[in-house]
Amino acid sequence: MAYQVTTPYAYRPGSTFLHRLPAGIKLLGFFFISITPFISGPGSLLSALLLIMGAASAKIHPRELLRGSGPIVTMAVFVTAFRSFRFNVSESVLFEISRSGFIAGILFGTGLMLSFSTGSLLFSVTTMMELRDSLGKAETVLKMFLIRILVKTGRPWAMTLVRGLEAAKLGGLSLGISLMLGFLPRFFEIWEDTDAAYRARSGKKGIPKICFLIPLVTERMIEIAMETAAALESRGMTL
Numbered sequence: 001m002a003y004q005v006t007t008p009y010a011y012r013p014g015s016t017f018l019h020r021l022p023a024g025i026k027l028l029g030f031f032f033i034s035i036t037p038f039i040s041g042p043g044s045l046l047s048a049l050l051l052i053m054g055a056a057s058a059k060i061h062p063r064e065l066l067r068g069s070g071p072i073v074t075m076a077v078f079v080t081a082f083r084s085f086r087f088n089v090s091e092s093v094l095f096e097i098s099r100s101g102f103i104a105g106i107l108f109g110t111g112l113m114l115s116f117s118t119g120s121l122l123f124s125v126t127t128m129m130e131l132r133d134s135l136g137k138a139e140t141v142l143k144m145f146l147i148r149i150l151v152k153t154g155r156p157w158a159m160t161l162v163r164g165l166e167a168a169k170l171g172g173l174s175l176g177i178s179l180m181l182g183f184l185p186r187f188f189e190i191w192e193d194t195d196a197a198y199r200a201r202s203g204k205k206g207i208p209k210i211c212f213l214i215p216l217v218t219e220r221m222i223e224i225a226m227e228t229a230a231a232l233e234s235r236g237m238t239l
Contacts, residue, residue, distance in 0.1 A: 008067045128181070
């Protein structure tokens with residue numbers, strides 16, 4: 001039986017090719033697919049193709065990657081409408097529809113949806129531990145590369161930087177990025193829990209629901225951030 005997940009950005013245990021792929025490669029693919037749609041129209045097609053292939057490899061229906069994307073869709077519609085209409089105060093026609101603005105809005109909305117879906121796919125097949133280890137290795141490689149470049153210059157200021165890099169503790173950069181990424185699935189988890197509690201109390205739907213949930217979820221996310229910072233500080237870890 002397939003593993004069922006209802007929470008957006010939640011990890012789906014599996015042994016597919018995409019699950020076994022190194023987290024670093026998946027993270028690079030995430031950035032590539034997320035950025036390419038905002039460059040050009042063909043970039044959107046390429047990203048969509050890669051995303052569909054990745055979802056098929058992970059045995060995830062592409063529709064499931066859009067779970068929880070309602071606010072993103074709403075924002076994309078508003079952006080497209082805003083860029084499509086042009087008001088002409090000084091002319092007889094009050095407003096007109098801009099074809100170029102409409103196309104730009106569609107491309108922007110498509111980019112948002114592809115980025116959201118790519119993030120969903122990444123977290124569906126990658127654990128936070130895998131991401132943390134991959135970022136730690138990348139930080140080590142970056143540090144060694146910078147030291148090698150600075151040593152080749154032979155300048156006094158460069159050697160000072162080298163000594164500073166050698167004395168610096170590893171983990172700060174990778175820890176900060178991994179914590180930032182980790183807040184994405186945690187946000188959806190808290191949203192789903194809060195939404196379930198709201199629906200259990202027969203709360204109103206639509207905009208009143210969103211206006212009610214956003215402050216609660218924001219407050220809880222701030223509390224979690226403070227708890228995480230306190231836990232790191234108690235272990236002698238700083239960002």
